[in-house]
Amino acid sequence: MGISIVLLAYKESENLKILLPQIIDNLKKTKEAYEILVIDTAEPLDNTEVVCEEFGAKYINQEEPGFAGAFRTGIKYACMDKFLIMDSDGSHNPIYIPDIYNMFVNSNCDLAIGSRYVKGGHTSDSKSSIVMSKILNTVFRICLGIKASDISTDFRMYHTNQLKSISLKCKNYDVLQEVLLKLKMNRKDFKIGEVPITFDQRMFGESKRKLIPFIISYVQTLIRLVSIRLSTSTTFKNLFLYGIFGLSAAFVEYCIFILLYKVTSMSPEQVNIIGALCGLAFSFPTNTFLNFKKTNNLFKRFVSYGSICFVGMGFSTFIIFIFKDSMNLLVLKAFLMIFVSIVQFILNKKITYRD
Structure with missing residues (x-):
């Protein structure tokens, strides 16, 4: 001793x-x-x-x-x-x-x-x-x-x-x-x-x-x-599938972001919001029905999932507003999507898809 x-x-x-x-x-x-x-x-x-x-x-x-x-x-x-x-x-x-x-x-x-x-x-x-x-x-x-x-x-x-x-x-x-x-x-x-x-x-x-x-x-x-x-847990499987579905949603969101930013007169902040909403529309059903397979309490889960996405969207929009004139916008958007996606996975795992 x-x-x-x-x-x-x-x-x-x-x-x-x-x-x-x-x-x-x-x-x-x-x-x-x-x-x-x-x-x-x-x-x-x-x-x-x-x-x-x-x-x-x-x-x-x-x-x-x-x-x-x-x-x-x-x-x-x-x-x-x-x-x-x-x-x-x-x-x-x-x-x-x-x-x-x-x-x-x-x-x-x-x-x-x-x-x-x-x-x-x-x-x-x-x-x-x-x-x-x-x-x-x-x-x-x-x-x-x-x-x-x-x-x-x-x-x-x-x-x-x-x-x-x-x-x-x-x-x-x-x-x-x-x-x-x-x-x-x-x-x-x-x-x-x-x-x-x-x-x-x-x-x-x-x-x-x-x-x-x-x-x-x-x-x-x-x-x-x-x-x-x-x-060491089922979280790995969830994260892997979340990553696959997330990459698909991110690809859609990123393409929409680039397209609207290049061909319209909308501000980067507006384009970011529209892209994030499109990503939400794609990712919620895929994660709910195919990844976590939680089909009960759909309205409650949608409110939770949507709230987390809106917080992430607000954060990324704020960062774009702050740094849009000093950083490459497309690179900044890519980094934000990676960071926000990881945080959203953790929050959705603990809140939205918790039994």
């Missing part, structure tokens, strides 16, 4: 000199046995090992590349029944360790998260970073069905045996979403608790995250994790 606290370090010796004594002080407040594992790069790049020896932390060189490789190395060598991971750059303040521990133990959670986005949480990131982070969190939360406000932070406490029971394939920071999905798939009643924290700027050194590779990695992971989630 106890806590394995895992710190993933990449040239963080200066930060560790400050963090390790603070971590030790706060671990003592839990009155649990503990071990501190510092996972350094495969080839040492600074004097992290010396700092670990000074404060009694176990120094381990990661056995696989990338953030996820270091994470898996930490899981492999953790010996206690609780597994707490946090950043080594000072952005995760050790004062929150007792709060996360108490949430984990007293609320009987499968996972406790130090969250920036619950009431009382805060982050010192730039506004653009906050917006991007919240968008990613929202998309992953909806698509993966994970009930947490902050699923991109790694300040978390897990059950070590649960971590050791799953196979993680991701290579970068996207492992943080992969581990949530796979733990959730293993436990039907998977419970997450969140503790408000303040996310600080790193104390020394530079961030290791590169924006473009970071975004590309997350998009690839989203596609892969959604496919894993859907393949």
